[in-house]
Amino acid sequence: MSTQQQHNKSKNHRRVHSQLPFTYxxxxxxxxxxxxxxxxxxxxxxxxxxxxxxxxxxxxxxxxxxxxxxxxxxxxxxxxxxxxxxxxxxxxxxxxxxxxxxxxxxxxxxxxxxxxxxxxxxxxxxxxxxxxxxxxxxxxxxxxxxxxxxxxxxxxxxxxxxxxxxxxxxxxxxxxxxxxxxxxxxxxxxxxxxxxxxxxxxxxxxxxxxxxxxxxxxxxxxxxxxxxxxxxxxxxxxxxxxxxxxxxxxxxxxxxxxxxxxxxxxxxxxxxxxxxxxxxxxxxxxxxxxxxxxxxxxxxxxxxxxxxxxxxxxxxxxxxxxxxxxxxxxxxxxxxxxxxxxxxxxxxxxxxxxxxxxxxxxxxxxxxxxxxxxxxxxxxxxxxxxxxxxxxxxxxxxxxxxxxxxxxxxxxxxxxxxxxxxxxxxxxxxxxxxxxxxxxxxxxxxxxxxxxxxxxxxxxxxxxxxxxxxxxxxxxxxxxxxxxxxxxxxxxxxxxxxxxxxxxxxxxxxxxxxxRAYPVVKIHATVKSATREIKTDQNSFKITACYKISTTSTQLTGQDLAIRIVVDSQVKRAKFIQTRTNEVSFNVSAGLQEQCRTFDCEVYTNVADIFKPIELDMHYELINGVPKTEAFCDKCAAVDPAEPSIYREKIIFSTGCSSDICVADLEVKSRNLNHTYILGSSRTLSVTYDITNHGETAYLPQISFTSSNHMPFAKIPGTCRPKENDYLECDLRSNDVSMAKGATTSFTVTFDVTSISGKEMVLRAKVFSTGKEANEANNVAIDVITLGEFTEIDVVGIPKTKHINLEEVSNTSQIINNYEIKSMGPSTVGTIDVVFYIPVAYKVPGTTNTIQIVEKDRINMQAVSDAQTVAIDYFENTTQLVMNAIESTSSTYRTTSINSNIQIYKEKQISTTYDSMGLYDLPVESENYYIDDSSKFSQMSIRRKREVAANTATKAQYERIVKSHELLSEDLKGKLPVNRTIVFNCHDPEMTVCVRAVIRLHTFKPEKPLTVSMKYQVDLREINQILIEPWEYFVILIDVDVKKLGDLHQNTLAIRKNIDYNIVSKHQLYGTPIWVYILAVLGGLLLLAAITYAMYKLGFFKRAKKEQMDALVHQGSTQPARDVEPEAENLNTERN
Structure with missing residues (x-):
């Protein structure tokens, strides 16, 4: 596009007589x-x-x-x-x-x-x-x-x-x-x-x-x-x-x-x-x-x-x-x-x-x-x-x-x-x-x-x-x-x-x-000591400052640099002999080849600070940077502001070793590291290393970290210094610059793993010090971590259309379903196919005819992911379909025989008869076959339905029905009996014609679900003809599957489905059958009998007081009258 975008573009430029686009x-x-x-x-x-x-x-x-x-x-x-x-x-x-x-x-x-x-x-x-x-x-x-x-x-x-x-x-x-x-x-x-x-x-x-x-x-x-x-x-x-x-x-x-x-x-x-x-x-x-x-x-x-x-x-x-x-x-x-x-x-x-x-x-x-x-x-x-x-x-x-x-x-x-x-x-x-x-x-x-x-x-x-x-x-x-x-x-x-x-x-x-643009140069500057260690009795040392520039310009061969070197800025134990201070400044003309200068320094040893290193800081900048004047400066250049402008080095004191240079034996090992990592399971990966010194004192012990895929570091401790190419160098001790023999310490590094990919990553940790190493083999810990993927995907399907009752709806009906396919992580999935299996018709055995239940040309689906519309491809077997096309065809068939089940046809219309299990027979042609008398038709229909209801399913048919019924959820299995439910599904290719709707997503992230809206037309007349005695329920089962490309066994996906299906019933769905009432009455009577028997066994019906009185009366009648107490006599009199 034109970079000088021609934006004479008022919001109201559509009006012919408006002012010019930028009058406002x-x-x-x-x-x-x-x-x-x-x-x-x-x-x-x-x-x-x-x-x-x-x-x-x-x-x-x-x-x-x-x-x-x-x-x-x-x-x-x-x-x-x-x-x-x-x-x-x-x-x-x-x-x-x-x-x-x-x-x-x-x-x-x-x-x-x-x-x-x-x-x-x-x-x-x-x-x-x-x-x-x-x-x-x-x-x-x-x-x-x-x-x-x-x-x-x-x-x-x-x-x-x-x-x-x-x-x-x-x-x-x-x-x-x-x-x-x-x-x-x-x-x-x-x-x-x-x-x-x-x-x-x-x-x-x-x-x-x-x-x-x-x-x-x-x-x-x-x-x-x-x-x-x-x-x-x-x-x-x-x-x-x-x-x-x-x-x-x-x-x-x-x-x-x-x-x-x-x-x-x-x-x-x-x-x-x-x-x-x-x-x-x-x-x-x-x-x-x-x-x-x-x-x-x-x-x-x-x-x-x-x-x-x-x-x-x-x-x-x-x-x-x-x-x-x-x-x-x-x-x-x-x-x-x-x-x-x-x-x-x-x-x-x-x-x-x-x-x-x-x-x-x-x-x-x-x-x-x-x-x-x-x-x-x-x-x-x-x-x-x-x-x-x-x-x-x-x-x-x-x-x-x-x-x-x-x-x-x-x-x-x-x-x-x-x-x-x-x-x-x-x-x-x-x-x-x-x-x-x-x-x-x-x-x-x-x-x-x-x-x-x-x-x-x-x-x-x-x-x-x-x-x-x-x-x-x-x-x-x-x-x-x-x-x-x-x-x-x-x-x-x-x-x-x-x-x-x-x-x-x-x-x-x-x-x-x-x-005009100025050439860009990069400054390379370093400062180093002639010795990495200073002895306790040493009073001087030399440092060397080197510098050069690099550039892609063909006209620049050099640049003037201003350099300032500071020695031991914190403790001030050293100073330059020529300036008598701890700083020296000078200007140089740096070229494409490295140049160096050497400086003599005095050092004053303090026992209290012997373990604190002497720091060397080298500051540098261009003398002829980009000017603020309008005139162009031919000898000036620019430096990327992101480039560093200071170089640091350290010098330590040597003491306590058998020779001038200590021979340490540092060993590093990772601790309890899981060598398998699931991509996306966490944002960071922390690794702890144990470091042990088996040799002489290690001064200024350090550890460096790298990874094969150059992972950035999530946390950088204050004792660490990031280098180029995702290389991190850290001091092992923050307050102590040495590790004595037998000392042990640990260090934890945290990587940012949000952007990693591939099959494996290699972590490399290396320990070193300013001295020599007795055994360099154990200075490095290399851990190979296998990277795996695992993603849990939830598939939820909710019908927007309520269950259909054939007593209320006839002919055709539109069904609307909404689906959400959501990644629950942890891994981000690569390319996946979300496949909908939509049954559209029954196959007629022995012929190429079908009974159309769902109008496949009127299947309408819309898919949205990450606020973007996603394309949907439709297939029937291996043939790709062009949906929403309007096509009209006609065909006629001739058969030599029809079975005993009656069916009414319109002229030149092909239909199919059904047996008692909802399975189908050969198509018959309706030509020259009419029933004009409605009463005869009604009687024939009733008679034929009774005849059909008397038929029984074969063993193979019943096994097929039970197998389809097992596809339902446990909730539906309890509500829809197997002997009265037909499940219209794509799991039996010999019976069903299906359409596959395939949605391909190239990157499926946990926070970016796929939502799908589906509409289709169902022919209720065909379903009504299928639902003859004893069948009452017709379930349209649309299945959803998720497949990852390149994963042959689909081991990296766990699919959880919660899909409600579309149900068509002859009568009110879930009405209470009469047998439920009968069982309820019988259950009540049995419960009452049990309670009565329990009360009887517990003596609830015994009259203990009455039995005592009867015993006293019997006793009185057998004794002389004189012996009767007045109270008993009165009592006996009262009872009579």
């Missing part, structure tokens, strides 16, 4: 400028060349507002092409035309001058004829010539220039088709062979009648709102976001190759047959083939191209944004030419914004940011807002991980307030020669404007910018805030020092500023 710019400018403390990197801190808008030319109309000189820029080695879309014309033919816009070619000398680069010298013209098929009148008022412009970085490259508001006026309307021009090169001061691109002028296509509504089709297309020249210099991509009621489209022009007609057609050898390259030809208007774009999506707002396919890095793909799509959250589409139509574009991937109204897709660039050969995408959202602020701006970085998978990173504006960070984006190339491409991001409304430089790296774009460039304070503007950064050029080496320079436009200040 002054209202949106920030009222403050943020002072940035960074010193910058290798671009000059002040512009080296200032290019003002030309004042020496004669303009035919007064310039009442800014011409927007510098709105678009294309810089080349000897000149810079500048777009001024609101400039007045200097051409006599345009003397009466207001604000035609202009293109200027400006020199790159310190006193730069600009002259018109005339692309179009025509005025307003009336050319249309009554018999013309196209609108040919031309109106160039306010056409915004130069509103979009792009081209390569060489004068031999093509240049594309557009005027998106170019009009074709009629008696009643203004047709704003837009127009573009291109030239094959810019070798001359004036353009030659200017070609025009204006394909949208057909009268019949300006307005169309679609679905009963008249719509603006080409009438307000605004061709050229964005423009892009591909890197191979062979194609143009032009955005026209106003096409088809502002749904938008893109226009492609491609270079054509033709065989040389002068050669013999008979000679087909590759040596004789030549391909002649013709100029770019218009290839038509291209539209997305998805048809999903809504009105006012603005597809084509920003455009670009690149090489995205990891399997074919030579195929060119395209990117175009639609900032109003996705409910105004914005989208951008990666697409290619459709295989079946050159006028169709096939969408490959969708990039999406996050926030409503952030204007995701305002500008975009395509660039390889991490050096892997695959194009990455940067898309801006200049109206992205943060808490308490609005219109801060942000950029989305989509890093291409291969297989059309992208890793997204959000970089928010480093400027608080209304900066609109990301309004423009530019490709700078590799400005520091580290092997990674870099970009510039414009924030034109941060005060007078600012531009931020971001460097590429192995991990994509660095999150912190390396340099900020602000609008020069020396330049004034009579039109308000400068909008510095609204025009950005690509990176071009204009001074031939091997490093790309670039230009920044300030349209409201009507100026362009060129910033």
């Amino acid at each position: 710019i002054a209202l949106l400018c920030s009222i403050f400028a943020l002072i940035w403390p960074a010193d910058g990197f290798n671009f000059a801190k002040q512009p080296n060349i200032a290019v003002p808008a030309p004042q020496h030319l004669k303009f035919f109309q007064p310039q009442t507002r800014s011409s927007y000189f510098g709105y678009t820029l294309v810089m080349r080695p000897t000149s810079i092409i500048v777009g001024a879309p609101r400039a007045q014309s200097t051409l006599p033919a345009q003397r009466n035309v207001n604000e035609t816009g202009a293109i200027y070619r400006c020199s790159l000398s310190p006193t730069s001058t600009c002259n018109p680069y005339v692309i179009d010298d025509k005025g307003n013209r009336t050319l249309e004829r009554p018999d013309s098929y196209t609108y040919d009148n031309e109106a160039r008022n306010n056409q915004w010539l130069g509103g979009a412009m792009d081209g390569g970085t060489n004068d031999t490259d093509k240049l594309l220039i557009c005027a998106p508001r170019f009009l074709s006026p009629t008696n009643s309307d203004y047709i704003m088709n837009g127009v573009c021009y291109w030239v094959p090169n810019t070798l001359d001061d004036n353009p030659r062979d200017v070609q025009r691109i204006s394909p949208l002028r057909l009268k019949s296509d300006q307005m169309k009648q679609i679905n009963g509504h008249r719509i603006y089709y080409y009438m307000l297309a605004e061709e050229g709102l964005s423009a892009h020249v591909t890197d191979n210099n062979q194609e143009f991509v032009i955005g026209a976001p106003g096409i088809n009621t502002w749904r938008g489209s893109t226009i492609h022009c491609r270079q054509r190759f033709e065989e040389d007609p002068t050669l013999s057609r008979r000679d087909t050898s590759s040596l004789s047959r030549k391909r002649v390259i013709r100029d770019l030809d218009f290839s038509g208007q291209y539209t997305l083939d998805t048809g999903e774009l809504q009105n006012d999506s603005y597809f084509g707002y920003a455009v670009g191209s690149g090489y995205f396919d990891s399997n074919d890095k030579t195929q060119l793909f395209y990117v175009a944004s639609a900032p109003q799509a996705n409910l105004q959250s914005g989208e951008a589409y990666l697409y290619k030419y459709s295989e079946d139509s050159l006028l169709k574009l096939k969408r490959i991937y969708v990039f999406r914004g996050e926030k409503f109204g952030e204007y995701f897709g305002y500008s975009l660039i395509t660039e390889d940011l991490n050096g892997d050969g695959l194009t990455d995408v940067v898309i801006s959202a200049p109206q992205y807002s943060t808490t308490n602020y609005f219109d801060n701006g942000a950029i989305y970085v989509f890093l291409n991980k291969g297989n059309f998978n992208f890793e997204r990173k959000l970089i928010i504006s480093p400027v608080q307030g209304k900066a609109r960070f990301g309004t423009t984006l530019s490709r700078l190339g590799d400005i520091n020669h580290d092997g990674f491409n870099d970009i510039a991001v414009g924030a034109p409304f941060a005060g007078n404007g600012a531009v931020f430089v971001y460097l590429g790296s192995n991990n994509g774009l660095r999150e912190e910018h390396s340099q900020r460039l602000d609008a020069p304070e020396s330049v004034s503007s009579k039109y308000g805030e400068h909008m510095f950064g609204h025009g950005l050029s690509k990176g071009v080496d204009i001074d031939r020092n091997g490093f790309n320079d670039f230009a920044i436009g300030a349209p409201n200040a009507e100026a362009v500023f060129v910033y």
